[in-house]
Amino acid sequence: MRLALFDLDGTLVDRRSAFANAITDLTRTHGYGPDVEHWMLIHLADRASPDDFAQLREIFNLDESAANLWRAYVNRMAAAVTCRPSVLDSLARLKAASWSIGVATNGASDIQRAKIRATGLADLIDGIAASGDIDVRKPDPRLFELAAARCGTQISRGDWMIGDNPENDIVGGHKAGLLTVWVRGRPWPESLSVPHHSVDDVTDAIDYLLTTHPPE
Numbered sequence: 001m002r003l004a005l006f007d008l009d010g011t012l013v014d015r016r017s018a019f020a021n022a023i024t025d026l027t028r029t030h031g032y033g034p035d036v037e038h039w040m041l042i043h044l045a046d047r048a049s050p051d052d053f054a055q056l057r058e059i060f061n062l063d064e065s066a067a068n069l070w071r072a073y074v075n076r077m078a079a080a081v082t083c084r085p086s087v088l089d090s091l092a093r094l095k096a097a098s099w100s101i102g103v104a105t106n107g108a109s110d111i112q113r114a115k116i117r118a119t120g121l122a123d124l125i126d127g128i129a130a131s132g133d134i135d136v137r138k139p140d141p142r143l144f145e146l147a148a149a150r151c152g153t154q155i156s157r158g159d160w161m162i163g164d165n166p167e168n169d170i171v172g173g174h175k176a177g178l179l180t181v182w183v184r185g186r187p188w189p190e191s192l193s194v195p196h197h198s199v200d201d202v203t204d205a206i207d208y209l210l211t212t213h214p215p216e
């Protein structure tokens with residue numbers, strides 16, 4: 001059985017638009033001012049953790065506990081994040097073609113799983129490894145190995161990693177022994193070794209896997 005590991009944010013789901021909506025909503029429902037909203041938009045833009053909310057609370061002298069703020073953020077992100085139906089359809093076709101499907105993602109364990117559940121991805125994914133699970137982040141090969149293990153397998157020749165981040169997903173996946181498909185969207189850093197294949201959309205990556213490796 002072939003294995004395809006996917007990045008989550010910016011590959012399977014659109015974190016960026018969900019993020020802005022979640023922050024606006026969190027700010028409004030808690031009655032915070034534009035200074036708090038601005039801080040969150042800047043500091044949580046790439047990723048967020050419970051520690052960030054402890055810091056936020058300290059800086060702005062907020063009454064709400066950091067744990068409650070984190071929970072509020074996780075819930076709002078899960079509600080705001082979406083996975084396009086065409087992506088869900090493509091993954092279902094990949095699964096029907098007997099591929100194992102895993103997620104290797106840098107992020108806190110609870111929020112990444114909340115997003116996977118809320119978007120309907122959970123039914124299509126065999127295993128998830130979040131960096132928060134083991135305190136190891138992509139591009140470290142151990143996160144890819146954990147994702148494979150959680151799919152009940154191990155990385156072997158002909159398995160793939162699909163993601164949008166050149167360093168974390170493509171160079172990291174390659175180091176872990178995976179073939180790689182890069183989902184474009186940012187410039188490719190010239191110093192890095194190139195991906196095996198590039199596409200504009202994750203659905204094209206899945207089509208590529210299905211045509212390159214038809215079911216036996």
Ligand SMILES: [Mg+2]
Pocket residue numbers: 007008009010011163164165
């Ligand atoms: Mg990404």
